[in-house]
Amino acid sequence: MSTTPAAAEFKKEATTLSKDLTHRAFIRGALKKYEVARDSKKARFQDWQQARNAASEIKWQAINHLDTHLADFARNLEARGAKVHWASTGEQAREIILGIVREKKAKAIVKSKVMTGEEVHLNDALEKAGFEVVESDLGEYIVQLRHEAPYHFVFPAMHLTRGQISELFTKELGTAPTNSPEELTMIARRVLRNKYITADIGITGANFAIAETGMISITDNEGNARLTCALPKTMITLMGIEKVLPKLEDLALFLPMLATAGAGQLMTGYNTMYGGPKQPGEADGPEEFHVVLLDNKRTSLLASAEQRDALQCIRCGACLNVCPIYKNIGGHTYGTTYQGPIGAVITPKLRGLQEWSHLSFASSLCGACTQACPVKIDLHHHLLQSRRDARAQKPVWWEKLAFQGAAILFTNAWMFDLGMKLGRIGQIFHPLIKGTPLDPALAWTKSRELPKVAPETFREWWNHRK
Amino acid sequence: MKVTLFIPCFIDACFPKAGASVVQILERLGHTIDYPQELTCCGQPAFNSGYWEETRPVAAKVLARLKDAEVVVIVSGSCGAMIKNFYPELFKDTPQEADALRLSAKCYEFSDFLVTKLGVTDLGAQFPHRVTFHDGCHGRRELGLKAQPRALMAAVRGLQLVEMEEAETCCGFGGTFSAKFPMISSAMGEGKVASALETEAEYIVSNDSSCLMHIQGLIDRQGKPLKTIHLAEVLNNR
Numbered sequence: 001m002s003t004t005p006a007a008a009e010f011k012k013e014a015t016t017l018s019k020d021l022t023h024r025a026f027i028r029g030a031l032k033k034y035e036v037a038r039d040s041k042k043a044r045f046q047d048w049q050q051a052r053n054a055a056s057e058i059k060w061q062a063i064n065h066l067d068t069h070l071a072d073f074a075r076n077l078e079a080r081g082a083k084v085h086w087a088s089t090g091e092q093a094r095e096i097i098l099g100i101v102r103e104k105k106a107k108a109i110v111k112s113k114v115m116t117g118e119e120v121h122l123n124d125a126l127e128k129a130g131f132e133v134v135e136s137d138l139g140e141y142i143v144q145l146r147h148e149a150p151y152h153f154v155f156p157a158m159h160l161t162r163g164q165i166s167e168l169f170t171k172e173l174g175t176a177p178t179n180s181p182e183e184l185t186m187i188a189r190r191v192l193r194n195k196y197i198t199a200d201i202g203i204t205g206a207n208f209a210i211a212e213t214g215m216i217s218i219t220d221n222e223g224n225a226r227l228t229c230a231l232p233k234t235m236i237t238l239m240g241i242e243k244v245l246p247k248l249e250d251l252a253l254f255l256p257m258l259a260t261a262g263a264g265q266l267m268t269g270y271n272t273m274y275g276g277p278k279q280p281g282e283a284d285g286p287e288e289f290h291v292v293l294l295d296n297k298r299t300s301l302l303a304s305a306e307q308r309d310a311l312q313c314i315r316c317g318a319c320l321n322v323c324p325i326y327k328n329i330g331g332h333t334y335g336t337t338y339q340g341p342i343g344a345v346i347t348p349k350l351r352g353l354q355e356w357s358h359l360s361f362a363s364s365l366c367g368a369c370t371q372a373c374p375v376k377i378d379l380h381h382h383l384l385q386s387r388r389d390a391r392a393q394k395p396v397w398w399e400k401l402a403f404q405g406a407a408i409l410f411t412n413a414w415m416f417d418l419g420m421k422l423g424r425i426g427q428i429f430h431p432l433i434k435g436t437p438l439d440p441a442l443a444w445t446k447s448r449e450l451p452k453v454a455p456e457t458f459r460e461w462w463n464h465r466k
Numbered sequence: 467m468k469v470t471l472f473i474p475c476f477i478d479a480c481f482p483k484a485g486a487s488v489v490q491i492l493e494r495l496g497h498t499i500d501y502p503q504e505l506t507c508c509g510q511p512a513f514n515s516g517y518w519e520e521t522r523p524v525a526a527k528v529l530a531r532l533k534d535a536e537v538v539v540i541v542s543g544s545c546g547a548m549i550k551n552f553y554p555e556l557f558k559d560t561p562q563e564a565d566a567l568r569l570s571a572k573c574y575e576f577s578d579f580l581v582t583k584l585g586v587t588d589l590g591a592q593f594p595h596r597v598t599f600h601d602g603c604h605g606r607r608e609l610g611l612k613a614q615p616r617a618l619m620a621a622v623r624g625l626q627l628v629e630m631e632e633a634e635t636c637c638g639f640g641g642t643f644s645a646k647f648p649m650i651s652s653a654m655g656e657g658k659v660a661s662a663l664e665t666e667a668e669y670i671v672s673n674d675s676s677c678l679m680h681i682q683g684l685i686d687r688q689g690k691p692l693k694t695i696h697l698a699e700v701l702n703n704r
Contacts, residue, residue, distance in 0.1 A: 011647070014647060014649065014650055015649045015650075018649045018650045018652075018653035019649060019653065024653065024657075028657070324635055324636045324638065324654045324657070325650060325654075327657075328650055328653040328654060328657075329650060361515075361516075361643070361646055361647075362643075362646075362647055362650065363640070363643065364603065364636045364638060364639065364640025364641075364643045364644075364651070364654070365514065365603070365640060365643070366603035366607070366635075366636035366640070367603055367606075367607035367608065368603075368607075368634075368635070368636065370607070371607055384514065387514070387515065387516035388516045388518050389516075390516055391515070391516030391517055392516070392518070392519070395517070399515065399517065400517060400520065403511075403512040403515065403517045403520035403521075404520055406507075406511065406512060406520070406524075407512070407520050407521075407523045407524050409506075410475070410506045410507040410509070410524045410527075411506075411523055411524055411527050413503055413504045413505070413506055416475070416478075416506040416507075420478075420479050423479070443644075443645040443646075443648045444644065444645060444648065444683070446648055447648055447649065447652035447684070447687060448648075448652065448655075448680065448683030448684050448686075448687050449682075449683045449686035449687050450683065451476070451480040451481075451679045451682070451683065452480060453479050453480060454479065454480055454481070454482045454483075456482060457478050457479055457482055458473050458477060458478040458479075458482035458485040458486065459473075459478055459503055460482075461482050461485075461486055462489075462501055462503070463503075
């Protein structure tokens, strides 16, 4: 295994958490509820597989004509007075947003869930520049209070029990302890309502961007995204360039699909379109509306003929929710903005193949993610391709040597046969070193018994019976 | 029919009964068995570890020997997926690509061969036990196997199949993954075993010995009241 700092940290965390039975039971329990809800809502689609085919095709066309769709989107949006900014890198995105915030002499900023904001470390940049930033999505607000990253890009605080949230609120907000989810929500609501009213700037992400009409579609379950957009005088949307959909009518498929695949809902609670700042004659809405389109290496993913479909992702999180790896190691272990299978696929592309290829190896390639993906991204095969690319570029010398040796062994059956005979002798003595640092099979025998070479191998049986 | 068998390395070495059962079942059905003894491994460990260059000599040998076979039966969903689905990928844009595609079309995992190709489900077997079935991921999701093994089990006298909730969830083996990330692999396996235990079955049956090797390893270490057995052995029990 190559050991970059990220890989070493991943392995350490994964090893600890996968043994943690409380964590395991808690995450599995939470995701079991999701599975039941998802399946019942999937049944409301006339044909889920056909819906996946259609969604995949629309997104495929969209990303393959990204240039024209983005140009249309920007033109249509600017025609209504919005300002569209193009950011090639995370740093540029931060600078653009900081520029707007400074120009407005903003004091307080409220954010609804913005995963691209996590991606470019926007909160850090804003806070370092002296601005107060408050997350308005309940889960994001909770992890912000804990000074930690989201555990799941759809359910940021799914790893916390009500008790832990109550303790956090008591410590940070001075409220009385409670075990009631309603009361906990009300506590956050009272704090956040004030923030919306006092904030100068609202920052949002986008679920979809409609090229045809120049509109942004945002879905949320708490109404927080709406308030973030409606109350502050300036609205900023930070979104990845892959979010674009050609037509307004595409939402008829994508909104229910996102809700079902992502959260086991028929539709998300609030589905809102934003098409620019307050227009003449309109009573409310932001006075200024900025959209920052973020590349941040998405175009290098677009350049990969093999893995381009990863840009079809609608960030529903379905692949995380079914991933047996995610269920055992949890979201923080990944150390990435995007966790789970999709994170393992795109992070090496967005942040460096060698530094992040360990995520592609940390998979049994079971394919549950690919089966669950509503837009049919070939996730687990992309993990396989990333492994190939990583090792072709920079092999691990002893692995390469071992597989070269294995190739000789496997192409000379007499050697294999001899190996089995030696194995039969070796396994007599193996108990002497089993589980010790001398054990060549230690990675296996730490937690499992080794299989035994049979008294008669298949080829021996075959030759004896003739 | 002349059936060319591909016996994976771990079946050859550790689970010969599964291979022998396949031979006996197919011979009883009147087929001639061709067992190419010069073949040992399909090359999947190197392939899944990213070493495609080192995989090619192993796969090339398999390809050269099997390409002219009438039909190839592979006693594993995982090695089946490797030969059927991933050889064409491995040899893409090479002179062997056409051979890989030709071989792919005549490759069958064992249960698929019986049900889909031969149209046989009742092999006259009996297995008076309560069992649960583990769908190996490669068989399930790369080869689309689900109904085939169940159709075969349904015809076994005395066999009572109780599906576990996590039948299609990965057991955590994943080839070299099981050694690279042993704790994640074992945690996944524990989930599998727990789900199987809920069914109160005596046996976990599967058409993939590699999964069973990992599951049995955990069962033995933890002393769980469960046994594992390859589907072919169940079907050969008369």
